[in-house]
Amino acid sequence: xxxxxxxxxxxxxxxxxxxxxxxxxxxxxxxxxxxxxxxxxxxxxxxxxxxxxxxxxxxxxxxxxxxxxxxxxxxxxxxxxxxxxxxxxxxxxxxxxxxxxxxxxxxxxxxxxxxxxxxxxxxxxxxxxxxxxxxxxxxxxxxxxxxxxxxxxxxxxxxxxxxxxxxxx
Amino acid sequence: xxxxxxxxxxxxxxxxxxxxxxxxxxxxxxxxxxxxxxxxxxxxxxxxxxxxxxxxxxxxxxxxxxxxxxxxxxxxxxxxxxxxxxxxxxxxxxxxxxxxxxxxxxxxxxxxxxxxxxxxxxxxxxxxxxxxxxxxxxxxxxxxxxxxxxxxxxxxxxxxxxxxxx
Numbered sequence: 001x002x003x004x005x006x007x008x009x010x011x012x013x014x015x016x017x018x019x020x021x022x023x024x025x026x027x028x029x030x031x032x033x034x035x036x037x038x039x040x041x042x043x044x045x046x047x048x049x050x051x052x053x054x055x056x057x058x059x060x061x062x063x064x065x066x067x068x069x070x071x072x073x074x075x076x077x078x079x080x081x082x083x084x085x086x087x088x089x090x091x092x093x094x095x096x097x098x099x100x101x102x103x104x105x106x107x108x109x110x111x112x113x114x115x116x117x118x119x120x121x122x123x124x125x126x127x128x129x130x131x132x133x134x135x136x137x138x139x140x141x142x143x144x145x146x147x148x149x150x151x152x153x154x155x156x157x158x159x160x161x162x163x164x165x166x167x168x169x
Numbered sequence: 170x171x172x173x174x175x176x177x178x179x180x181x182x183x184x185x186x187x188x189x190x191x192x193x194x195x196x197x198x199x200x201x202x203x204x205x206x207x208x209x210x211x212x213x214x215x216x217x218x219x220x221x222x223x224x225x226x227x228x229x230x231x232x233x234x235x236x237x238x239x240x241x242x243x244x245x246x247x248x249x250x251x252x253x254x255x256x257x258x259x260x261x262x263x264x265x266x267x268x269x270x271x272x273x274x275x276x277x278x279x280x281x282x283x284x285x286x287x288x289x290x291x292x293x294x295x296x297x298x299x300x301x302x303x304x305x306x307x308x309x310x311x312x313x314x315x316x317x318x319x320x321x322x323x324x325x326x327x328x329x330x331x332x333x334x335x
């Protein structure tokens with residue numbers, strides 16, 4: 001397989017890989033590294049690529065596992081994730097302005113969700129995958145995905161409603 | 170009417186039962202400027218989803234190192250081939266050495282008298298060389314002389330001990 005052929009296969013979903021990685025790893029830089037790693041692994045296994053039924057789903061699963069590994073190794077090292085685009089609880093003036101931005105709130109709420117729900121929200125509401133596809137990617141059954149999705153959406157709605165009503169956390 | 174429909178969809182949405190098409194409808198509705206006031210809180214959520222869809226991976230992926238990696242595995246293959254070739258060559262060249270050794274061990278002389286002459290000659294040579302070696306051992310006596318003179322060092326130690334006592 002030539003580079004061009006490979007890129008033609010990979011191009012359509014490389015952004016999705018990146019966004020999923022970013023959803024899990026939060027930091028843009030780390031997500032970029034993860035995406036690069038995933039794509040390189042695909043490239044190294046390019047001979048096997050034709051055997052995969054669905055390269056995209058396979059890559060998403062790979063990304064998920066890779067990010068989990070990364071998060072795990074971080075916890076093991078007892079290192080905190082340090083990155084520039086991560087908002088903490090400090091209320092500097094600029095942050096307060098940001099908090100007023102409801103869209104930003106959504107990102108914070110999603111960040112607080114359990115990993116599994118985070119992935120499902122990402123795959124369903126942002127990447128717009130079919131439930132069956134998501135089930136395959138995450139190696140879960142269809143109903144479990146639906147339940148998790150429903151829980152995640154309810155949590156987001158509840159938190160948004162309370163924020164919307166009181167304008168506070 | 171439309172609002173009613175949207176509310177129904179939202180209910181289904183929360184239960185995870187909407188199809189992708191219905192979700193598109195919702196996204197479309199909430200991307201409008203004005204939505205019903207009691208549904209206002211959904212707006213940022215769908216706006217966030219739409220914004221996040223736009224994010225792109227811009228970093229270049231260096232695919233070249235892998236062709237390099239390919240080359241390396243290629244080399245490893247040939248290293249094993251080369252090793253086998255060297256082994257085979259080794260066996261090949263060992264063969265004549267063994268046969269010549271046999272010829273050497275059983276001697277090359279046809280007549281025993283000639284062989285005896287050769288043996289006495291070589292033995293005489295060995296003994297003469299051996300004698301040369303023993304004559305040089307005589308120099309070891311000189312070393313003994315040297316060690317005896319070292320005995321005088323004791324005298325020096327005696328005097329130094331006397332000095333330090335005082």
